[in-house]
Amino acid sequence: MPIIKRETDYALRALTRLALAGESLAVSALAEGEDVPPEFLRKIMQRLNQAGIVKSSQGPFGGYRLARPARQVSALDVIEAVQGPLVMNECISNPKICRRIDSCPFRRRLSALEAGLNSNLAKVRISDAAREIQSAQETAR
Numbered sequence: 001m002p003i004i005k006r007e008t009d010y011a012l013r014a015l016t017r018l019a020l021a022g023e024s025l026a027v028s029a030l031a032e033g034e035d036v037p038p039e040f041l042r043k044i045m046q047r048l049n050q051a052g053i054v055k056s057s058q059g060p061f062g063g064y065r066l067a068r069p070a071r072q073v074s075a076l077d078v079i080e081a082v083q084g085p086l087v088m089n090e091c092i093s094n095p096k097i098c099r100r101i102d103s104c105p106f107r108r109r110l111s112a113l114e115a116g117l118n119s120n121l122a123k124v125r126i127s128d129a130a131r132e133i134q135s136a137q138e139t140a141r
Contacts, residue, residue: 003117008082010036011044012129015078018054019070019130024063044082051081070127076118078126086121088114 013034018025027045031038045064048054055067066073079086088110091098101107 003086004079005083007040007044008079010034010041011048011078011082012075012126014041014045014064015048015053015066015070015073015126016129016133018064018066019126020133024057024061024065026063030064047082048078051077053077053081066126070130071125073126074122075124075126076121079121086114086118088117 014030014036017030017033027042028038030036030045031041034041045054045056049056049064052067053073054064056062056064076086085093087093089107091101091104091107092111092114095101098104
């Protein structure tokens with residue numbers, strides 16, 4: 001089972017496109033540019049809006065824009081906004097569900113893996129992805 005779900009992949013791509021644009025973009029433009037079904041992306045963007053990652057505006061020149069600089073938006077922020085927290089096992093986030101919590105040989109190891117994964121995802125920034133795409137585009141010219 002994938003850790004990063006399709007919705008989150010679409011969200012990361014749309015946010016990177018917004019970072020490159022530097023302005024508001026309509027969902028239709030984002031969807032077309034990333035080959036994502038518009039209605040599906042609209043729902044994803046609403047979640048990102050609720051999480052404070054993007055801001056929406058109405059009207060003929062409306063759309064979505066980043067709510068904060070791209071360097072302040074991590075992959076972990078996006079994952080948690082779209083699909084919820086990443087957990088290796090439910091017992092890590094809710095120790096009351098297992099009576100073997102103190103003697104489990106896996107809990108400590110899984111907890112360390114989870115913490116490491118979350119820490120690394122927090123270091124991956126939308127600005128890094130945008131910079132990489134921009135650099136590749138400049139090289140292709």
